[in-house]
Amino acid sequence: MKKLVVLIVASFLIPLAIANYENENIISSEDDFISNILSMINEEMVSNYIQTLQDFGPRVTGEQACWEAGNYIYNEFKNYGYETRFLNWSIGTYEERNVEAVIPGEKNESIIVCAHFDSVPGSPGADDNGSGTSAVLSIAKALSEYKNATHFVYTVRFVTFSGEELGLYGSSSYAFDAYERSMNIVAVLNADMIGYTRNEKGKENAIIFDRDNSNWITNIAENVSEEYNLGLAVNRYSAGANSDHWPFLEYGYDAVFFHEYEFNDHYHSSGDTIENMDIEYDVRMTKLIAGTLLKIAQAEVTDDEPPEISIERPLNYLYIADKEVMPLQNTVIIGKITMKINAVDNSSGISKVEIYIDNELKEVLKNKPYSWIWDEKAFLKHEIKAVAYDNSANSAEKDISVIIFNL
Ligand SMILES: [Zn+2]
Structure with a gap:
C-alpha cells in the first residue's frame, strides 16, 4: 500500500520536478554515492x-x-x-x-x-x-x-x-x-x-x-x-x-x-x-x-513487507516429556516442550524472533534455529505467541492456545 501512495504522490510532483531539474542535479542523492563508489x-x-x-x-x-x-x-x-x-x-x-x-x-x-x-x-x-x-x-x-x-x-x-x-x-x-x-x-x-x-x-x-x-x-x-x-x-x-x-x-x-x-x-x-x-x-x-x-x-533497502512466520512446534498433538505422542484436535502438553519457529524475510532479512507466554516476553532469538524450551510450572490453557522482526522493523506474529500440565 505504501508504495502505491508514493506513486500517486509522485505523479503530481512530476511537473514540479521538471521545473526544478537544475536544482535536482546539484543535490547529490544516495544513488549517486553508490555510482561514485562503483566508478572508482x-x-x-x-x-x-x-x-x-x-x-x-x-x-x-x-x-x-x-x-x-x-x-x-x-x-x-x-x-x-x-x-x-x-x-x-x-x-x-x-x-x-x-x-x-x-x-x-x-x-x-x-x-x-x-x-x-x-x-x-x-x-x-x-x-x-x-x-x-x-x-x-x-x-x-x-x-x-x-x-x-x-x-x-x-x-x-x-x-x-x-x-x-x-x-x-x-x-x-x-x-x-x-x-x-x-x-x-x-x-x-x-x-x-x-x-x-x-x-x-x-x-x-x-x-x-x-x-x-x-x-x-x-x-x-x-x-x-x-x-x-x-x-x-x-x-x-x-x-x-x-x-x-x-x-x-x-x-x-x-x-x-x-x-x-x-x-x-x-x-x-x-x-x-x-x-x-x-x-x-x-x-x-x-x-x-x-x-x-x-x-x-546504508539500509537503503526498501522493505515494506512483513516477514513470514509460522509456529512449527508444538502443533495439534499430545506431547509427553517433549515427545510427540499422537495427533489431536488441539495441542496438549504434559511436561516441558521445545518450541520451533520458522521466520523468513525476503527483502531485508530477519533481525530477531520474540517468544511470549500469555503476553509475557520469555526469550529473544537472534539466530537460527529459532527454538526455545518452555519448562515452567503451568496448568490448563495458555497462549504461546511468536513475533518476528525484519531488518526494516516490520513485524509479524503467530499465536496458538495450548493445554499444558507441567509440574
Ligand atoms: Zn578459494
Whole structure:
C-alpha cells in the first residue's frame, strides 16, 4: 500500500520536478554515492592487487608467503587509514591470522565483506582467491574517504581469512568467536573465485550461493546488477561447505557466496595466474559485491513487507516429556516442550524472533534455529505467541492456545 501512495504522490510532483531539474542535479542523492563508489573500482586497481598477491608465490597457510600476504593486506588497510587488526587463530599445529578493517556505523550491527587470501601448494592463487581478496581491498580503498563519517547505518567489516584451503580454519575461528560473543551480524558477503570466464556466457552471468535465511541478500544483488548496468544475470544455488560463508551459515548468520559462472579450468594448479583471468569480468563482479554491501550498509533497502512466520512446534498433538505422542484436535502438553519457529524475510532479512507466554516476553532469538524450551510450572490453557522482526522493523506474529500440565 505504501508504495502505491508514493506513486500517486509522485505523479503530481512530476511537473514540479521538471521545473526544478537544475536544482535536482546539484543535490547529490544516495544513488549517486553508490555510482561514485562503483566508478572508482577499475581494472587497474583490481589487477594490481591480484598481481601483487600472485607475486608472493603460493600463499600456503603456515608458510612465509602467506604470512607476508597477511602483512601486505594489513598495511593496505592501514594506508587507507582504517582501524585495522590481526585476529590470531590456531587449529592443530597451525597458527595464523585473519586481517580485519572496520568502518564504524551508526549501529553496532555489522555487515561483513570477506575472502580468503591463502592458496594451495603449487598454485599462484590468482583467481583462487586473489580475486576475492582483491575485491575486499578494492572496496575498502574506494570507501576509504568515508571511513570516519557516520555514513553507514551498519558497521562495515572488511575481513580476509587464512586457512581456507585447509578446511575453512580462519573463517571458522572468526564465526565461532562472533557467535560466542553474541556479535550481531546482519549479512556476510563472501567472495571466492570471481574473475574467470571461458565463453561469452560466463561474462554475462554470476553465481550466488545462499540459504533461506540469506536469499534476501541475493535479491538485493540482483537489483544492483540491473540498477547499475553490471550485465550480470544472477544464478542462485543452495550454499554448501565449500568456502568461508559456510561457518557463518552454520552459526545461524545470513551469509552468501559470490562466485564466477564458469568454473576456472586452472583451479588449484600452476595455471591459476592473472594471465588466465578475465579482469573486466572480475571488476563487474567486484562492483556487484560493492553495490550489494552499500545498499545494505546504508539500509537503503526498501522493505515494506512483513516477514513470514509460522509456529512449527508444538502443533495439534499430545506431547509427553517433549515427545510427540499422537495427533489431536488441539495441542496438549504434559511436561516441558521445545518450541520451533520458522521466520523468513525476503527483502531485508530477519533481525530477531520474540517468544511470549500469555503476553509475557520469555526469550529473544537472534539466530537460527529459532527454538526455545518452555519448562515452567503451568496448568490448563495458555497462549504461546511468536513475533518476528525484519531488518526494516516490520513485524509479524503467530499465536496458538495450548493445554499444558507441567509440574
Ligand atoms: Zn578459494
